[in-house]
Amino acid sequence: MSWWDIVAIQPMTNILIVLSHFLFNNSGLAIIAITIAVNLIILPLTMKQIKSSKAMQDIQPKLLELQKKYAKDKQKFAQEQMKLYKEAGMSPAGCLLPMLIQMPIWFALYQSVIKMLAATPEQFLDLGRYLYSWSQVFSVLPLSNQFLWFDLSIPDAYLILPILTGATMWVQQKMSTMPSPDPKQQSQSQMMLWMMPLMFTFFSLQFASGLALYWVVSSIIRIAIQYFVAGWGGLLPQKTPGQAVVKKTT
Numbered sequence: 143m144s145w146w147d148i149v150a151i152q153p154m155t156n157i158l159i160v161l162s163h164f165l166f167n168n169s170g171l172a173i174i175a176i177t178i179a180v181n182l183i184i185l186p187l188t189m190k191q192i193k194s195s196k197a198m199q200d201i202q203p204k205l206l207e208l209q210k211k212y213a214k215d216k217q218k219f220a221q222e223q224m225k226l227y228k229e230a231g232m233s234p235a236g237c238l239l240p241m242l243i244q245m246p247i248w249f250a251l252y253q254s255v256i257k258m259l260a261a262t263p264e265q266f267l268d269l270g271r272y273l274y275s276w277s278q279v280f281s282v283l284p285l286s287n288q289f290l291w292f293d294l295s296i297p298d299a300y301l302i303l304p305i306l307t308g309a310t311m312w313v314q315q316k317m318s319t320m321p322s323p324d325p326k327q328q329s330q331s332q333m334m335l336w337m338m339p340l341m342f343t344f345f346s347l348q349f350a351s352g353l354a355l356y357w358v359v360s361s362i363i364r365i366a367i368q369y370f371v372a373g374w375g376g377l378l379p380q381k382t383p384g385q386a387v388v389k390k391t392t
Contacts, residue, residue, distance in 0.1 A: 143271065150250035151257065152272045156279055158258045163282045170289025173255060173352055177359045180251060181367075184244050188364070192371045195318060201230050255352045259287055261295040287352075294352035301347075303354035308343035310361035315339065317368045317375040 143152070154176075162172035181188070204226055212219035260269040266284070273279050287295040291302075298304060315335045346354040368375065 154254035304346035
């Protein structure tokens with residue numbers, strides 16, 4: 143096995159199996175439990191990312207003014223931009239770094255769910271390479287793939303989970319998407335608002351339902367965190383930053 147298998151996928155897979163042992167031999171509950179646990183572990187990073195994104199949105203009007211003022215002086219613009227970031231007490235890396243740190247955790251969980259839900263002889267042989275010699279691990283194998291109305295090892299034939307995946311991800315994206323005075327950035331935000339939910343809905347139609355369950359639970363948790371930190375955000379009507387308010391005179 144590679145170092146990634148040893149330090150990430152193997153422990154995550156065994157933890158999932160042990161969790162199912164203590165959760166009524168239910169692999170669906172195990173996926174929900176570990177998704178909640180992982181989100182709690184990375185909660186400080188998630189909150190930092192949300193706060194940094196909100197701060198970045200709040201300074202957009204001033205940033206646009208700097209772009210217009212120093213359109214012909216890129217060096218001066220860069221200096222004033224960094225000064226603005228410093229005054230706001232933020233760093234552009236604050237939006238990106240937490241996401242980059244989270245990605246290995248999500249990839250490990252993604253691959254572990256696939257291995258745990260082994261359904262064919264070849265998949266069981268591959269799973270055997272990753273198992274620890276724990277009694278709780280072998281006592282529950284093979285795991286039941288049934289959870290509620292669907293089989294976790296195959297795509298949801300009722301399309302409920304794919305729809306929930308897209309809907310919850312859209313709500314999460316919408317809450318974190320605020321109006322921007324920059325037309326280009328506003329266009330990019332609108333594209334991401336629809337592209338990500340549609341992409342993951344498509345994935346949910348192709349992959350095991352266990353992964354769709356993981357995505358739905360993750361999105362619901364992120365919605366709750368987003369609401370706690372920044373409220374409903376883009377779900378409520380917003381005025382474009384810097385937009386002049388025109389009062390009707392009588």
